[in-house]
């Protein structure tokens with residue numbers, strides 16, 4: 001399908017595709033096997049200007065938006081979603097600053113993210129608080145010109161590598177959702193440390209770690225927006241970044257379809273290619289249709305986010321829900337179509353199936369996306385009545 005990209009958008013896609021094929025494809029198996037962070041690739045992505053697409057020019061970025069971020073993440077994820085995540089999770093850490101930061105905070109924190117000189121992380125999840133952020137336990141207590149943070153965040157993407165960490169902490173327990181605030185905690189701040197690095201099923205080139213706060217003194221200048229506005233910032237951030245998760249999922253599914261087409265049209269069984277059988281063609285047709293439907297929903301949503309006229313909570317949740325379920329279906333079908341080879345590390349599709357699973361889990365599980373969509377539908381029905 002033609003999505004009528006501008007020349008600039010086409011150029012971004014071709015830059016991301018070239019990096020993915022020339023620099024990521026040759027090393028993706030190594031990073032997957034070792035589970036190490038791809039610092040060298042992050043440098044290449046930074047030098048190509050891909051980290052700063054959604055950051056305003058005023059702060060050193062390219063002044064584009066979520067749609068361009070989605071295009072890049074999709075291209076990179078076609079080859080390796082774990083490596084793409086260094087960039088996508090930086091956007092997750094950066095968006096609360098973009099949405100709630102002062103001019104001074106944006107200049108200070110976003111400029112080094114725009115060039116890839118620094119990367120970001122976003123911490124809301126805790127050992128006893130995942131889907132329900134109201135139950136956060138990490139506390140931020142005001143002490144003169146500082147907030148003292150105590151607690152732990154777990155499963156944080158880019159944890160330990162990120163210099164800029166956007167952290168949600170409770171400033172007023174009694175105020176529930178309005179008692180959570182957002183802070184930027186810089187790597188190296190005394191009292192801020194890192195715990196265990198997780199050993200994962202997929203996206204193994206992405207680092208996932210605990211963040212530990214022990215009497216960590218954060219300057220009051222690092223509070224984003226106002227006290228009590230943290231959760232609102234987080235939810236607005238998800239509207240902009242769930243399309244990024246959908247882009248990872250779409251990229252994985254599209255990558256698996258590309259690999260399957262290459263295999264099915266060249267691999268010979270009993271004197272004919274796998275793709276010459278009509279039963280196989282039907283399966284390929286379903287995979288391709290689902291991938292295109294996921295892309296159409298995602299691109300329309302990303303463009304809506306960038307228009308900025310209305311909240312896109314429902315559409316962003318739908319994009320993530322649908323694309324991640326498609327990614328699971330398409331990658332498991334790809335493994336099936338590769339036959340015995342699909343199960344081997346020597347072929348890329350088993351890794352894609354492992355990588356796909358996380359897109360149904362993070363930034364809110366797909367049950368939580370369904371809750372969001374359901375709530376929005378009820379609100380719409382009530383206002384139409």
Ligand SMILES: Cc1cc2nc3c(=O)[nH]c(=O)nc-3n(C[C@H](O)[C@H](O)[C@H](O)COP(=O)(O)OP(=O)(O)OC[C@H]3O[C@@H](n4cnc5c(N)ncnc54)[C@H](O)[C@@H]3O)c2cc1C
Nearest residue numbers: 122123124125129130131155156157208362363364365367
């Ligand atoms: C690799 C990885 C990277 C991650 N990166 C980050 C990150 O960078 N930053 C960050 O803050 N977090 C991150 N997370 C955490 C992730 O966002 C959470 O794991 C996720 O939101 C789910 O929370 P939970 O695991 O606590 O599940 P729980 O909330 O304990 O849920 C358990 C199960 O119950 C279901 N459930 C819960 N509540 C409801 C409900 N109301 N209705 C229906 N079903 C429900 C869930 O869908 C799930 O199936 C990451 C996780 C992983 C695995």
